[in-house]
Amino acid sequence: MDFRNCKMCGRIYRHINLPYCPSCLNDWEEMFVKVRDYIWDNPKANVKEVSDETGVEEKIILEFLREGRIELTTESIGFSCERCNTPIKSGRYCDSCAKKMATELKKGLSTSTSDRSIGRDGKRMYTADRTRKRRS
Ligand SMILES: [Zn+2]
Ligand SMILES: [Zn+2]
Structure with missing residues (x-):
């Protein structure tokens, strides 16, 4: 209860x-x-x-x-x-924050599941990571 x-x-x-x-x-x-x-x-x-x-x-x-x-x-x-x-x-939240947060949430979810199943999503995330690092 x-x-x-x-x-x-x-x-x-x-x-x-x-x-x-x-x-x-x-x-x-x-x-x-x-x-x-x-x-x-x-x-x-x-x-x-x-x-x-x-x-x-x-x-x-x-x-x-x-x-x-x-x-x-x-x-x-x-x-x-x-x-x-x-x-x-x-x-x-405003529309744009709501959209951003939905994207972040999706990312968060695929991060936590990527340990168990590294597939196409894992690759895509790796690429996104590298892009971010290069930019900063
Ligand atoms: Zn009351
Ligand atoms: Zn907002």
Whole structure:
């Protein structure tokens, strides 16, 4: 079983798929609806305005955005890529960082599996390594 501290009240609860305990979940859903409706009606609002108008803390709104539950319609002030700080609408990274990270992840995966099976991928990686060394 997976026990965690609720992100909202800090109580220990049995984790299923949300970072909140069952009693906070109700409040949380209410806040989510408020924030979503406000953004729906005020597509140009930034995080701070949404927070002021809905009474929902900015960090919770950011949480919704990070989870991709809500999306700002404009790249608004107050929410940006965790890697390069480019303004984004939702999620954690901008498109270009997301692409870069997917590539890095693939590379990481083939590095860890290359010990077991050195094939065409191993060769390609070796070439990439040499190119990088020569350039620096
Ligand atoms: Zn809680
Ligand atoms: Zn980025």
